[in-house]
Amino acid sequence: MQGKSGRSIILTGATGFLGAFLMAGLLERGYQVTVLGRPSGDMRLSDRLSHLTRWLNIDPGEKLSAIEADFSKKHLGLDDKAYGDLCAIKGKIIHCASDTSFAERNRERVMNTNVESLSSLLDFAADSRAEHLYYVSTAYACGRCEGICMETPVTAESFHNVYEESKAQAEEVIRRSCEDSGVPLSILRPSIVYGHSKSGRALKFNALYYCVRSISYIRDIFANDIRQGGGKSAKWGSFLDDDGVLYLPLRIHLPNRGSVNLIPVDYFVETVLCIIGHSGTGEIYHITCGDPPDIMTLSEYTQRFLGVRGIRVLWDQAGKITDPNPAEELFERLFEQYRPYLSDNRIFDRSRTHGITNGVSAPPFTYEIFENCMSYAVACEWGVTAGRS
Amino acid sequence: MKLHPVTADEGGVLVPFESLENALGFAKKCSIRHIGLAIGILGEEFISSFIAPTKKLADEARVVFARKMCMPYLVLLIGDKYALRSVREMGYPVIDQKLFKTLYQGLPSLNSAEWLELLGELTDDEPFSYLKLGQFGELAEIALAPSPAQAAKDIDPDLRPFFERLYLRPEMNDLVWLNTFRIQSARYNREKPTVGLVVYLPVDTSLITEIQAGLQDIAQRNHLKGRLGFITPFDNGKRCVWEYDYYYDHNDPDDMVRIQQTTHEAGVLLDEYSVKTGTVKQVRYLVNRGCCRKENLLYT
Numbered sequence: 001m002q003g004k005s006g007r008s009i010i011l012t013g014a015t016g017f018l019g020a021f022l023m024a025g026l027l028e029r030g031y032q033v034t035v036l037g038r039p040s041g042d043m044r045l046s047d048r049l050s051h052l053t054r055w056l057n058i059d060p061g062e063k064l065s066a067i068e069a070d071f072s073k074k075h076l077g078l079d080d081k082a083y084g085d086l087c088a089i090k091g092k093i094i095h096c097a098s099d100t101s102f103a104e105r106n107r108e109r110v111m112n113t114n115v116e117s118l119s120s121l122l123d124f125a126a127d128s129r130a131e132h133l134y135y136v137s138t139a140y141a142c143g144r145c146e147g148i149c150m151e152t153p154v155t156a157e158s159f160h161n162v163y164e165e166s167k168a169q170a171e172e173v174i175r176r177s178c179e180d181s182g183v184p185l186s187i188l189r190p191s192i193v194y195g196h197s198k199s200g201r202a203l204k205f206n207a208l209y210y211c212v213r214s215i216s217y218i219r220d221i222f223a224n225d226i227r228q229g230g231g232k233s234a235k236w237g238s239f240l241d242d243d244g245v246l247y248l249p250l251r252i253h254l255p256n257r258g259s260v261n262l263i264p265v266d267y268f269v270e271t272v273l274c275i276i277g278h279s280g281t282g283e284i285y286h287i288t289c290g291d292p293p294d295i296m297t298l299s300e301y302t303q304r305f306l307g308v309r310g311i312r313v314l315w316d317q318a319g320k321i322t323d324p325n326p327a328e329e330l331f332e333r334l335f336e337q338y339r340p341y342l343s344d345n346r347i348f349d350r351s352r353t354h355g356i357t358n359g360v361s362a363p364p365f366t367y368e369i370f371e372n373c374m375s376y377a378v379a380c381e382w383g384v385t386a387g388r389s
Numbered sequence: 390m391k392l393h394p395v396t397a398d399e400g401g402v403l404v405p406f407e408s409l410e411n412a413l414g415f416a417k418k419c420s421i422r423h424i425g426l427a428i429g430i431l432g433e434e435f436i437s438s439f440i441a442p443t444k445k446l447a448d449e450a451r452v453v454f455a456r457k458m459c460m461p462y463l464v465l466l467i468g469d470k471y472a473l474r475s476v477r478e479m480g481y482p483v484i485d486q487k488l489f490k491t492l493y494q495g496l497p498s499l500n501s502a503e504w505l506e507l508l509g510e511l512t513d514d515e516p517f518s519y520l521k522l523g524q525f526g527e528l529a530e531i532a533l534a535p536s537p538a539q540a541a542k543d544i545d546p547d548l549r550p551f552f553e554r555l556y557l558r559p560e561m562n563d564l565v566w567l568n569t570f571r572i573q574s575a576r577y578n579r580e581k582p583t584v585g586l587v588v589y590l591p592v593d594t595s596l597i598t599e600i601q602a603g604l605q606d607i608a609q610r611n612h613l614k615g616r617l618g619f620i621t622p623f624d625n626g627k628r629c630v631w632e633y634d635y636y637y638d639h640n641d642p643d644d645m646v647r648i649q650q651t652t653h654e655a656g657v658l659l660d661e662y663s664v665k666t667g668t669v670k671q672v673r674y675l676v677n678r679g680c681c682r683k684e685n686l687l688y689t
Contacts, residue, residue, distance in 0.1 A: 105515075210507075217504035221532040232531045326528035333519050334507060 008032045008091025009276075010130075012071075012121070015040070015048050017204035018136060018193060018268060019096040023049075024056040025269035027063050034089060036069040036076065037097070044068070071097070071117035076124055087128035092276060095121060095174075096136045100206070102161040102337045114166035118173055126181035133183050134276060135174050139191040139261065139288050139348050140341070141167040150349045151189075151284040160340045186275060190268050190287040191348065192341060197264035197363050200372030205383040207338055208262060212302050212374055213382050214334040218327045219246055219308050236325045238310075248310045251328055252299070252335075253321050258343035259292035263362040264369065274357045288348040289362040295342050301370040315343075398470040399426070401564025403484040405460035405517050410594045412462040413620065413629075415481065417592045420626030424475045425468035427568065432617035433461050434634070439567065440493055442552070443543055444579050449500040459509045460517065467565055482520035488529060490562040494540040495533025502532055583634040584652050585618055587672035588659060592622050592629045596666070603658050604633050611651045613637055613644070630672075 009026050013019035014035040026033050037045045046066040053060050067086060070077030078086065099106070099113035125133050142149040143156025143164055153175065159165040171187055178185035194209070195202030205213065222238045223246050225231075233239065237249045271287045299311050314321065321328055335342070354361075363369065377383070406412035412430045419425050431439060433455040440454075441447035455461040463484070466476060476483060484492065492499065499505070508519050519525055533539075537556035544552045560566040586604070590596065601617060608615030618632035635655070637648035662669040 210510075214507055217507055221504060221528065225531045225534065228534060230531065230534050232527075236531075324524075326522075326524040326531065329522045329524050330519065330528055333522060 008034070008089050010034045010036060010086075010089060010091050010093045011096060012036050012094070013096030013098065013136070015045075015052060016096065016098075017202065018190070018265065020052050020056065020203055021196075021265045021269050022094065022096060022272060023052070023064070024058050025273055027053075027058055027060045029273060031063070032091070033060070033064050034086070034091070035064065035066050036071075037066070038070070039068055071120050072112070073120060074123075076120050083124075083127075087124070090128060090131065092132040092134065093121075093125055093130045094134045094136065094272075094276070098136070098167070100163055102163050104162055107162045110162050110166050111169075114163075115169045115173060118170060118177075122174065122177040122181070125178070125183045130183050132276070133174070133178060133185050134272070135171065135185065135187050136272075137167045137171050137187050137189045138164070139189040139286055140164045141171055141189060142346070143168060146346060148347045148349055149286070151286050151352045153284070161337070185282060186280065187284045188272060188275065188287055189285060189348075191261035191263055191289060191292075193265050193268050194262055195264065195373040195376060196266050197369050198266070198372070200369075200374075200376035202265065202373065202376065203383075205377050207341070208260070208298070209374070209377050209382065211335050211338060211342075212305070213377070214331055215248075215250070215302055215308070215311070216306050216378075218250070218331060219248055219306055222246060222248055222327065236327065238327075241309075244307065246308045246310075248308045248327060249325060250311045250331060251321050251324075252295070252311065252313045252331070254295060254313060254315060254339065254343035256343050256345060257294070257315055258345040259294045260298060260342055261289050261292040261344060261348065262365055263287060263289050267360075267362040270360070271353060271357055274360075275353075278356050280356075283352060285353045285356070286348040286350050287353060288350060289365070290350060291361070291364060292344075293365045297365075298342075298370075301367050304367065305371055305374050396469050399467060399565050400470065400473050400486055401465060401467045401489075401568065402473055402476060402486070403489060403564070404464040404466060404476065404481050405458070405484065405520070406462040406464065407459055407516050409462055409598065409617075412464050413592055413594050413597070413622075415479075416464050416620070416622045416629075417626040418479070419466065419476070420592075420622040420624075422475075423625075425466040425472045427465070427467040428621060429465045430620040431463045431465055432619065434616045435619050436460075436463050438579075439465075440489075441496060442540060442556075445543055446496050447580070450496060453499050453502075453505065457505045457509050465564065465568065467568055482515070482517040484520065485526075486564055488520075488526045489564055491526060491529045491533055491535045493562040494535030494537065494556065495529070497539055497542045498533045504532060581614075581636040582639050583618075583636050584648060585632045585634045586652075586655055586659065588631045588633070588669060589628060589672065589675070590631060590666075590669040592626055596662075596669075597631060600659070600662055600669070601633060604655055607651055607654045607658065608635060611647045611654070613647050613651055615651075628668075 007030065009031045011019060011023055011026070011033055014023045015037055023033055023035065035045065035049060039045050040048055045068045049064065049066050053064065067078070067082070075083040099110045101110050139149070140160070141154050141164060143154065143159040145156055154168040154171055156168065159168065174185060192207045222233045223240065225233045226238070226240050237247070239247050241247065268287055275285055295313050299313055303309050303311055321332070324332065404415060406415065416428050416430050419428055433451050436454050437447040437450040441450045454463070466472070537553045540556045541549050541552040555561060597620070605615050614636040616634055618634045620629050620631045622629040635648060635651050638644040656671070659669065659671050663671070
């Protein structure tokens with residue numbers, strides 16, 4: 001089971017969005033990938049991976065193996081022999097698994113998954129004398145801050161949500177552990193990741209997708225009412241143009257002008273592959289967009305894609321929309337959790353990432369990319385059928 | 390049966406919950422504080438029976454409420470205006486009478502309402518907080534286009550005009566009237582007959598969950614469907630009446646054998662809990678003595 005030095009990867013989170021695409025990228029580059037993960041219901045981990053590799057159009061052959069592991073248990077829940085065999089692989093570890101819930105009421109679960117369960121993985125990294133540990137964090141581990149965010153350890157004490165907080169804590173826990181054990185560490189901090197920039201394919205449809213989907217469903221509510229002669233839409237100023245475009249008065253309130261830092265999953269994978277081919281340690285990499293789109297651009301894309309007009313963005317540090325209509329009230333509620341990321345005026349320093357990728361940046365977020373990604377999302381019912389081979 | 394004066398301001402609300410534990414907590418709190426005249430925790434079977442005029446719509450309503458909207462439990466609370474105000478002041482999001490009418494008369498549109506999935510996925514810190522939006526009811530009206538004709542849409546064409554006239558009557562979507570005249574109960578067995586096990590026991594989530602798991606296990610072993618019916622607290626929130634139902638086909642001889650075996654095993658299980666806890670009592674041992682007051686049932 002022992003692989004050639006530098007060519008064996010132990011990957012967690014491979015059944016998630018980033019992990020799955022990363023697994024595909026690693027296999028395509030000829031890495032021997034061992035996935036640590038859980039079964040899901042009656043489905044064993046190996047079956048989950050088989051479904052995913054078919055969906056990803058890759059034939060991993062003997063290059064991919066699956067080990068069912070429980071990160072909450074000592075030795076990853078494996079018996080002595082299995083644990084010994086795993087330690088003997090002596091590869092690089094990429095820890096991609098995480099709970100991405102923002103909700104405070106899920107605090108215990110998020111902290112357990114993202115912080116508490118690290119100890120078993122870190123013990124494994126030390127026991128196996130891992131060549132390198134790569135931790136997939138988030139650019140937003142920087143918490144509530146302004147200005148330029150450097151590729152340095154987190155200093156923030158205040159966060160927008162429990163997810164950010166857990167990732168910041170995890171970075172610190174991992175950093176200290178790796179210092180003690182001598183395992184080389186790199187921290188990878190992607191911003192908001194959307195689907196593949198060319199095919200539009202994705203496995204998870206939150207953040208930008210959730211906002212577009214929300215507007216799409218609100219559009220359908222009003223458009224159906226108008227088509228069925230319900231008459232209530234007119235009361236709220238909504239009507240259908242002669243060309244079938246829905247006028248939907250929807251004011252979106254944001255505290256300040258800013259941008260949305262989006263990167264496609266293929267750029268994330270390419271950058272990670274560059275980083276793991278590099279031998280540095282103790283380094284933090286921002287995998288972010290150097291020229292992120294603003295909300296006005298996204299609003300324009302959304303209206304064009306959905307066949308609506310009437311969406312307006314209002315900038316107000318403290319205020320709220322006065323006399324919201326039912327659509328505005330619902331949309332405000334739905335996108336509340338994403339508000340801090342939709343008018344971001346922080347700049348993520350990318351010097352180290354830039355240096356290692358020879359200046360390759362995320363592609364500009366054009367309408368064509370937006371349309372590809374959203375068309376794919378609609379085709380797979382915003383995730384209901386995503387990942388099915 | 391307990392008689393009480395009826396005031397002109399009686400109304401009803403449905404309070405949604407994601408878990409039985411939270412639903413019991415709310416029902417108990419109201420019972421301790423004497424808020425409301427009637428409180429019942431409805432499981433997904435009772436919810437769908439309560440709201441749907443046909444079996445097909447009941448099946449769809451079950452999916453919509455329990456899966457899409459993530460509300461497998463609803464607490465029905467009937468009370469005067471002060472009681473209903475208290476529930477709001479306690480901070481719970483509610484389905485009020487107006488929204489209930491919208492859901493009831495717009496039920497055929499509910500299953501295809503994709504926007505409901507968004508609400509179910511909303512991972513904010515307060516479940517169902519969207520029900521507190523001032524204009525959520527208005528939005529639901531735009532989306533579901535509720536009307537007597539809409540409510541009767543899935544009924545056989547020859548009966549439809551009659552039901553459209555029937556659903557014009559305000560009583561048909563009045564939570565108080567539907568409860569008072571036991572419309573829900575009348576609808577409950579339209580899927581299949583049920584054998585309801587009615588038990589008196591403390592309002593204790595872990596005990597109820599444990600016994601329910603045992604009853605469910607018996608149902609599975611005997612290949613019958615078993616579900617929570619309802620729970621209603623009384624005696625200042627100390628105890629409750631809990632109904633758990635087994636479904637069977639009375640025209641199927643095999644099902645008849647299965648239901649006999651199931652009720653026998655369930656009876657043994659409940660007797661074991663009676664002995665073990667000293668606080669769990671089956672209604673069949675109490676009602677048959679001719680008692681009629683809840684207090685007598687309790688302390689006999």
